[in-house]
Structures are given as structure tokens and as C-alpha cells.
Amino acid sequence: MDITNNKSFCVYAWTHMMITASGKPVRGEYWPCCNWTPHADTILKDKKFDVKNKTIKEFWQSKEMNHIRERMLEGRPIPGCTACYQEEQSGTASLRQQENEGWVRMKEGKTFWDTVDRWEKNKICDSPISLDINFSSLCNLKCRMCFSGLSSELAKEQWSIIQKEGWEVNHELMRFQTDDLEIIDHGDNTELMKQLYDLLKVNRRIYLKGGEPTLLRTMYNFLDYPVNNNYAQNIQIKFNTNMTNVQKQFVKLMDKFRKVDLTMSIDGIDAVQEYIRAPSKWSSISKNINYFIENNDKADLMVSPCWQIYNVFNIYEHLKYFDKLCEKRNIEVTPILLDFPMHYRIDVLPYEVRQQAVDKIKQCFKLKIAKQPTLYKKLHTLLKILMNKDSHKDSKKHMKQFFKITALYDKYRSQSIEKSLPELYNHVTKY
Ligand SMILES: C[S@@+](CC[C@H](N)C(=O)[O-])C[C@H]1O[C@@H](n2cnc3c(N)ncnc32)[C@H](O)[C@@H]1O
Numbered sequence: 001m002d003i004t005n006n007k008s009f010c011v012y013a014w015t016h017m018m019i020t021a022s023g024k025p026v027r028g029e030y031w032p033c034c035n036w037t038p039h040a041d042t043i044l045k046d047k048k049f050d051v052k053n054k055t056i057k058e059f060w061q062s063k064e065m066n067h068i069r070e071r072m073l074e075g076r077p078i079p080g081c082t083a084c085y086q087e088e089q090s091g092t093a094s095l096r097q098q099e100n101e102g103w104v105r106m107k108e109g110k111t112f113w114d115t116v117d118r119w120e121k122n123k124i125c126d127s128p129i130s131l132d133i134n135f136s137s138l139c140n141l142k143c144r145m146c147f148s149g150l151s152s153e154l155a156k157e158q159w160s161i162i163q164k165e166g167w168e169v170n171h172e173l174m175r176f177q178t179d180d181l182e183i184i185d186h187g188d189n190t191e192l193m194k195q196l197y198d199l200l201k202v203n204r205r206i207y208l209k210g211g212e213p214t215l216l217r218t219m220y221n222f223l224d225y226p227v228n229n230n231y232a233q234n235i236q237i238k239f240n241t242n243m244t245n246v247q248k249q250f251v252k253l254m255d256k257f258r259k260v261d262l263t264m265s266i267d268g269i270d271a272v273q274e275y276i277r278a279p280s281k282w283s284s285i286s287k288n289i290n291y292f293i294e295n296n297d298k299a300d301l302m303v304s305p306c307w308q309i310y311n312v313f314n315i316y317e318h319l320k321y322f323d324k325l326c327e328k329r330n331i332e333v334t335p336i337l338l339d340f341p342m343h344y345r346i347d348v349l350p351y352e353v354r355q356q357a358v359d360k361i362k363q364c365f366k367l368k369i370a371k372q373p374t375l376y377k378k379l380h381t382l383l384k385i386l387m388n389k390d391s392h393k394d395s396k397k398h399m400k401q402f403f404k405i406t407a408l409y410d411k412y413r414s415q416s417i418e419k420s421l422p423e424l425y426n427h428v429t430k431y
């Protein structure tokens, strides 16, 4: 089948699914992938595809998932895939495009079309071989740009702010809902875990995010299962971690799997990291990175900074730190350009301020690390954003919101943008 010009097709619909740790009213929804856009979706909406109401099989073999698969083969758009389509329109490679391309290179790519053929014959799809699981929203950090449904600490803090300042303030916080205060752990859901263990027999890839996955005892139990049953050598695991909790147990476990991708979410160094990702301590993160490097040589390491207003003037220092570390161990830099909440987006900064950041970003190209293709492209995309005079129309409104939310968190966290991010502060203070 030729899918070259198919703008809707995604391998994930036949291979992959996600279990969330948030959702309303039930914590733990089944989604096709992490880029799924529930507010645009019209197909799975209101069908109660969650851990309380349906089994994984009921979701995977549902008429709604089959409808998605049919539409994809016909090249008709899927409303829930809106986030991917938007990324494609803005010129970045969407998850859909990355996975379609990446799958061809995987061993399983060879048998992928057999899976589609079997499905076309009887409309029963082979079990998913790739899983993205958010076990819990339990987190020890409250990163400013994160979401209360993904971080228990942020949820707690936002609820406390709302109680003191009133509900109107949620306009700035954006997305808090009281359901976010409930912390579930799928690892304690025996029925769900039985289904997941069963899937591990055929599983090829597990993606663990959270919350902070390294904090959960049940996450270690889950990964012990394929190790003890000799499936681990078939499985690639991918982690996103904030690197505040690197235990010996975690580092040793990594050796048991076919392949490990460890993505470190670190947004700056020193005060910048501590300001964005409170209450993390830079000294301990830096120690943990080195501990991991010295005690594991198997994992592929990535660092994924979330580029946003707060760190736009400090990207060079961040890259310089990892450039130096690359002398010890290769670390791929895979930046995320923040898209939401709007008030942290770099293109919300006034044009004159963005100009001040351009020279510093240009300096990054002097670093060896900037030759990495992903980083090189992202730096160019960032430069384009910084130099585009026609940034989006609501900038002023979002800038106002940026100041309000910054002052609010500064007050409740006893932090100060002026002290922690003096360069940014000096540039934006007159607006
Ligand atoms: C929600 S975290 C969960 C895993 C783990 N706690 C961590 O920080 O890596 C997963 C990823 O989402 C990123 N992230 C947080 N807020 C974001 C936002 N508003 N836009 C894009 N990515 C965001 C984080 O930087 C991290 O790389």
C-alpha cells in the first residue's frame, strides 16, 4: 500500500496505545497516543474508554478504533489527530510522521503490513506491541509550564492558590480541576495489571512518563515482570524523567532490556532549572546525571529541554553544559518548543525582546553539540520564531498573563524572576 501522500495514516492505530493517569471523571483513559487531542475528538468522546469502564481489548477492538483505522486508510482526517496535523502545518515533523518513518526502520516494520492485511480481513487487530503508560500523576516537582493533571505537586499548589485567591485566578493557572487532586497508581489496579502483563508477551516497546515514573514502586514491579519472564530482551523501554531520583535499582534495571532510551527533562542549569522546575536542586541533578553515566553504559541518553520564555536567554549555557558532558558520553538534545500554555510561548515575547535573544542563540552554533541534526534543525526553527515580526495576534494579552502567573508563583514559592532570571527580567520589565 502506498501511503506517501496519505495525510491521515498512522502506524500507531495498529500498533500502539496509551493509558493516561488523568482524565475526567475517571483517572485513566485509553488514548490512541500521547498526542491525542481530546477536545477536538468526536469519535472516542463520551464512549467511556477508560480503565474503570472498559478492558484494553474492548478499547483496542472497538468499532470506534476500527472507524479510526478505516478513515486513516482512506486518507480522511481524524479530529483527535489535530495536534499532529497542526505540527505538520507549522513545518515540524509530527509524531505521526516520525512514527510512520521510524517504524520502517524497526524490526517489526517488516510485518506491519501483515497486521493491516489481517485486520482488513476480519476487523480484529493484532494486540498493540507498543504501550505508552502514565502510571500516575505522582510527581515531586511543580514545573511552571506543566499541567496539574500530570503533577500531583502542581495540583496541590494550584488548589492552595485558588483557595486563597479565588477561582478567577484559574484563568491564569489555565487548567486546574479538583479531579487533579486525586492521585491514582495504575500499578495498584490488579485487573489492569493482569491485562498489561499479558500484553508484555508480545510487547516490543514500553514508554513510561508520568508524573515522575522513577518515584513509583509499582513501576519497578511492572518492569520486573518481563525481566523475570525473559521478555525483557525483546523490549525497548523509553523513560522521561526529571533526574531528581536516580536510584541504584533504577540504573541496574536498565541493563536488562533490549534497548533503553532515557530522556532527561532538564530545562536549564543552576538557577534557571531551579526556577522553572521547583523544588529541584541543580547540584543534585548534575550529580545524578554523572552517577547514571558512570554506572550504565547501555542506555541511549537524551536531554529534552522545554524551550519557553523562561529559558530563552539561557539556552546557550544549557547547551554548553551538555556539550562538555558529551566528551564523556553522547547525549542527544531533543528540545520541545513549548506550544501551550500560550503565556509561556516564546513567540509571545515582544519582537524587540526576541531580537535580544537572537545573538545568544547564534552563539550556540559554535558548540560541537549543535551539529546534532535534531538540535541543529530546532535551533533554526527557534531563530525563525525569534526573527518573525508577525508573531501571533494575541501576544499582548498573553504577555500580561505571563506577568501575572509569574508574580503569582513567585509569591507562593518565595522565588524571584529578577534574581533567578536577571537577563530576561531586564528585557521584559518595561512591558
Ligand atoms: C509531563 S513530563 C512527565 C515525565 C517526567 N516527570 C519528566 O519531567 O520528564 C513529560 C515531558 O513533558 C514536558 N512538558 C511539561 N510541560 C510541558 C508543556 N507545557 N509543553 C510541552 N512539554 C511539556 C516535560 O518537560 C517532560 O519532558
Ligand code: SF4
Pocket (backbone or CB within 6 Å): 139, 140, 141, 142, 143, 146, 147, 150, 151, 154, 210, 211, 212, 242, 265, 277
Ligand atoms: S517533573 Fe515532569 S511531571 Fe513533574 S511537574 Fe515537571 S514536567 Fe511535570
